[in-house]
Amino acid sequence: MSESLLSRLKGETAKTLIRTFLAKGMSAFGALGLIMIVGQLYGPKGVGVYALAQSILLGAGILSRRGMDNALLRFIGRDYRSLLVRRYLYWAGVRSLFVSVPLSLAIFLLRDWFESFFEMSGLSDVLLGVALAVPFYTWSFLLAGFFKGIRKPAMASFQESGAIALVAGVLLLLLHALSKTSPLDFSVLGWVYLIAAILIAAQGHLIAFFWLGRYIPAGRSTEIGLEELAELRDASLSFFIMGMAGFMQSVLGIMIAAKFLSSVELGLFKSAQQVAISVLFVLMVINAIFPPRFAALYHAGNLGELSRAARSAALLGLLLSSPFLVVCLLTPELILALLGKGFESAAIFLRILAVAQLVNVATGSVGFLLNMTGHDQIMRKIALYCNGVALAGFLFLSPLLGALGATLSLAFALVAQNILAMVTVWIKLGIWTMPGPNLLKHLGVHTKAKN
Incomplete structure (x- = not known):
């Protein structure tokens, strides 16, 4: 890919990032x-x-x-x-x-x-x-x-x-x-x-x-x-089939939890979930900007630049979301108090989901990397499998552990889906998305990509 095209992509990314950052921020914090x-x-x-x-x-x-x-x-x-x-x-x-x-x-x-x-x-x-x-x-x-x-x-x-x-x-x-x-x-x-x-x-x-x-x-x-x-x-x-994973998590999961939890327990779980989702505001901005760039770089055969772009996106997301994640982990009661009285008991739920979102942000846009490089069917199977297991968790853990069971089920879906996608990106594309050393390479996991 020519230097002029790379420069144009970077210039468009910077301008669009600012506009979309503001718009996505307004939407994300509107929901919260x-x-x-x-x-x-x-x-x-x-x-x-x-x-x-x-x-x-x-x-x-x-x-x-x-x-x-x-x-x-x-x-x-x-x-x-x-x-x-x-x-x-x-x-x-x-x-x-x-x-x-x-x-x-x-x-x-x-x-x-x-x-x-x-x-x-x-x-x-x-x-x-x-x-x-x-x-x-x-x-x-x-x-x-x-x-x-x-x-x-x-x-x-x-x-x-x-x-x-x-x-x-x-x-x-x-x-x-x-x-x-x-x-x-x-x-x-x-x-x-x-x-x-x-x-x-x-x-x-x-x-x-x-x-x-x-x-x-x-x-x-x-x-x-x-x-x-x-x-x-x-x-x-x-x-639509690809979107069924989100349907399983955001619709069926909540409905199953609602069947076994009281309205107060469901409210505590939902409040922790919504606060934790706000961390994803940064990732949503990145996912609105970078995927077309991933597709362009992959189409041009420039896997080296694609790898650098993917890691840059993950690092940017981690840096921008870290302050909020630290607050959620260390003092979740301060944030939950903004919702009113009685929400402080959701602190443990928020801590668990904050850790799950930390994994989500740190692994980067692995789902979009697979979707934009012709591996969308693999990503679809990963998402459906992980959310299917999470639904089983909602069904069996919610009656046993209440809102904690629902929280653990949701956290599993987030962590398992992103870890499996990250491993697949390395095996299929030879791209390590997380900032820091390539742990999979050190563990002896080989890539099939021809770099």
């Missing part, structure tokens, strides 16, 4: 901020109810978009000035409606059953608004894929759930300040989430509408060919 507000207003029980309602919404969103957000990124990203761009987005939007609307109706009608099944009072009230938010929530994520495809990662970040949580949190605080009753009814939480989802979806829709009107006028767009349509469907299905 909503948890804090809910904790202050409703306590651990309220966080538990919100966690389950959010998992139901997240599951409905994953099923509704069926990998089409990533398919949009892939197909639009190939040529974002193509006359097919408008059709791609229209196809994804219409196709998602056939699932999101029925799911929205089903959650609305079954909200009392959900409350009874999980034995969690107040859940039905929250699901009133959350159920109606499903189509808007889904459309926001599809727009995020569209914005990534047209090279607007910062804008894409605002379309994801963190921004919705940020707006919902602001609305909740405003209503609390105006209300004469305290605390607010549980149903208010669902309604503010619905309003926030509508606002974020409408914002993204308008920006996409004006962008398309400027660059891809409706009269100039062309129909998607049958062969390309089949390819688009296959890509969506492939991304």
